[in-house]
Amino acid sequence: MPRSVGLSALAILGPRCAAAIEDPLTSSGVLYFFTLAGTSDTWAVENTAALPVGTVITIPPARRTEGPGAYWRVCPSDDSWLTDPDALAAAIADAFGPRVGEERPA
Template sequence: MGLSALAILGPRCAAAIEDPLASSGVLYFFTPPGTSDTWSVENTRALTPGTTIPVPPARRTEGPGAHWRVCPGEKGWLTDPGALEAAIGDAFGPRVGEERPA
């Protein structure tokens, strides 16, 4: 789901780290401070201040282990949380019996 959301975000995605060894694979997106205070997107977990994650060396773009899926660049580290939430929703698609708004 994380890789699908990353693809949907395309150039709107800032830095992202993939850690395929962490609990069946994890994709970390960086968002502005405070995002975790109101984040309630199904099947995701916002990490709170003080949580540590593996940050790979600057040029590590392949595994094994944690690596950059999107390296921090001129756009910086932070992905817009609204765009990320929408991309995750699109990655999951509509639920059975639920229609997308026109």
């Protein structure tokens, strides 16, 4: 997802966010979040893309937390690499905020 959206989603998720990679060398920078395999089959979150199983991305060296190149925005832990896709989708929706004419649920 675009860096700006990803950073907002990451802040909203807080400790519920597992491993995340930032790649500043793409056109506008992107963040990659890891979810369960198969999430891309049903993912339909505007302005983001779920990469299907088998997609190749650059995995930075362990504990690399700054560039140049791809680096861990959130380092993976021993017990979790995966962010819950429903929580991620909700965080992205919150990052975009309500659309014009759309009300937030009470």
